[in-house]
Amino acid sequence: MKQLRLFIPILFAALFTFSCAPKPTLEVPEPYKKGQQYFHEVCSNCHGSDAMGKHTQAPRLIDEEYIVDNFSDADISETVLNGTGKMPPQRKNVSPEKITEIIKYLRYSQTAAGLEAEDSEDDKTEEVLTP
Numbered sequence: 001m002k003q004l005r006l007f008i009p010i011l012f013a014a015l016f017t018f019s020c021a022p023k024p025t026l027e028v029p030e031p032y033k034k035g036q037q038y039f040h041e042v043c044s045n046c047h048g049s050d051a052m053g054k055h056t057q058a059p060r061l062i063d064e065e066y067i068v069d070n071f072s073d074a075d076i077s078e079t080v081l082n083g084t085g086k087m088p089p090q091r092k093n094v095s096p097e098k099i100t101e102i103i104k105y106l107r108y109s110q111t112a113a114g115l116e117a118e119d120s121e122d123d124k125t126e127e128v129l130t131p
């Protein structure tokens, strides 16, 4: 019986946690599922479902500003571990493996959203040519 008394609050705590965290809405290929899962455990309460930001102060990470050219993998790790002025450090909530998976997932999502690294200049040529 003692075990049951312990189990019930834990069950409720778990249900509560899961029901509060925004759910991922995008289906990602198998290699990115782990990262998506970790992102939704650790980051999405602030950064939103699918890292799309919206109703919190935390920025949308699926954004030009955070593609690899502008915000490197090392920058992401650094941010996660140590936080920033406004973001609390997440050192306690992640392992190096989790950070790696989260970064993989974020890079995939950025590319899937059509955000591309700067060296594919093709699209920009037109704008540059028009005086």
Ligand code: HEC
Pocket: 039, 042, 043, 044, 045, 046, 047, 057, 058, 059, 061, 066, 075, 076, 079, 080, 084, 085, 086, 087, 088, 090, 094, 102
């Ligand atoms: C408690 C809320 C919270 C959590 C949890 C959180 N963040 Fe943030 N994050 C923020 C806020 C707020 C900012 C904006 C910080 C600023 O403007 O200084 C931010 C900024 C960032 C930035 C951009 C930093 C910059 O210098 O522009 C990255 C990248 C980032 N977070 C990644 C993550 C990742 C990955 C996770 C999960 C491992 C995570 N965050 C978890 C609140 C959070």
